[in-house]
Amino acid sequence: MPHLSSQRITPETPSAPETDSKRPLLNSSLGYTLLQPLVWLTVLSAAFIAPVPAQNDFSARFEEIKKSATDEQLYRFLYDLPKGGDLHNHQDGAVWPEWWYQVATDPVKTHGDAFYTRTKILDSKNSPIMYYNTIPKWRYDRLPEASKAEYEPLANLDAPTKAKWLASLWLGDPGDGREKFFEQIWPRIFGMLNSPYVTIELLVENMKRFGAEGVRYIETQNLVFGLGAPTEFHDKDGNAISVDQMADLYRERLRQPDAIAAGVTVRFQAVVLRFTPTAEQGVEDAYAFVDRHRDLWVGINMAGREDNEKGYPGRFLSVYRKMMGKYPAISLSIHAGESDEPNHHVRDTLFLGAQRIGHGSTSFPILRPWKPCARTRTWLR
Numbered sequence: 001m002p003h004l005s006s007q008r009i010t011p012e013t014p015s016a017p018e019t020d021s022k023r024p025l026l027n028s029s030l031g032y033t034l035l036q037p038l039v040w041l042t043v044l045s046a047a048f049i050a051p052v053p054a055q056n057d058f059s060a061r062f063e064e065i066k067k068s069a070t071d072e073q074l075y076r077f078l079y080d081l082p083k084g085g086d087l088h089n090h091q092d093g094a095v096w097p098e099w100w101y102q103v104a105t106d107p108v109k110t111h112g113d114a115f116y117t118r119t120k121i122l123d124s125k126n127s128p129i130m131y132y133n134t135i136p137k138w139r140y141d142r143l144p145e146a147s148k149a150e151y152e153p154l155a156n157l158d159a160p161t162k163a164k165w166l167a168s169l170w171l172g173d174p175g176d177g178r179e180k181f182f183e184q185i186w187p188r189i190f191g192m193l194n195s196p197y198v199t200i201e202l203l204v205e206n207m208k209r210f211g212a213e214g215v216r217y218i219e220t221q222n223l224v225f226g227l228g229a230p231t232e233f234h235d236k237d238g239n240a241i242s243v244d245q246m247a248d249l250y251r252e253r254l255r256q257p258d259a260i261a262a263g264v265t266v267r268f269q270a271v272v273l274r275f276t277p278t279a280e281q282g283v284e285d286a287y288a289f290v291d292r293h294r295d296l297w298v299g300i301n302m303a304g305r306e307d308n309e310k311g312y313p314g315r316f317l318s319v320y321r322k323m324m325g326k327y328p329a330i331s332l333s334i335h336a337g338e339s340d341e342p343n344h345h346v347r348d349t350l351f352l353g354a355q356r357i358g359h360g361s362t363s364f365p366i367l368r369p370w371k372p373c374a375r376t377r378t379w380l381r
């Protein structure tokens, strides 16, 4: 089988087989169940952009390859095979700990920003009470002196401390689950992902890895709405960066040669954090934002802990109806069915107008959501 490549797999490739039980922070989801491997959808008709028609029937040759290839050859073949895309991707959650460290400690990539991480707990009143909470320098500079003593520059960590910092962003230890994922890991990285240059640079890093695996399209979730604050991004001096400025920064970075060379088309979904008191306003803000930036943002998502009942789907029925009447069509891809207990969230989310359901896994035995999903041609991802 001379055309089966034996090249192109590197040790840092995310899709390479893992040798232990640990998984990256998250490959494409917002919950423990999201720690499953990425689901590669090879049918672009599910994307919110136009599909590409198949040109040749490769099925006979593929059957022959499946029968005759060794496991190693088959793995490398599948690795190199062009893939449609990843339609359920959380931009900042799809980053491996090593990448966070590399980018956040590279002053060229951070545009001069630097980060500090909490390596000591001297005062339990300093919240959150957690090691390896990482903050930008401008926030560190505003801390009281006593609090500064708890932090070290991220770039200066000794090897054992760096290893602990990296380990703090992994799930996989016994007992790990939603609590650690939502309440520890995300807060640890907020200070880095709120740097526009770090978060965008990490997207490009991901594009390069996706491209190496033959992935052609990523539809990733970014820019969180519903927090009640006008912006969450800041430059190295602490100046606020608006979401519209962020859109321009994304455009500018995606035009750079290395991003283009990745060979991956990227589109975005704006995310509404569903359980906050201002989530309805977040839906309105997300609609207005996506409408202003339809060249790159192709849909709206709602995410956040589904075991927080304040974010139940029915809460948003009126605001989605209002927005659908106000704006030309904007696609909806909404998380549902991620709770421990079976409930009506998948069905109710379909009523909101969702064309895709994120996860939809825990409700299957009772709700059989594929039936209404099939009727409405909704994708479960």
Ligand SMILES: [Zn+2]
Residues within 6 Å of the ligand: 028, 029, 030, 031, 034, 088, 090, 303, 335, 358, 359
């Ligand atoms: Zn998700």
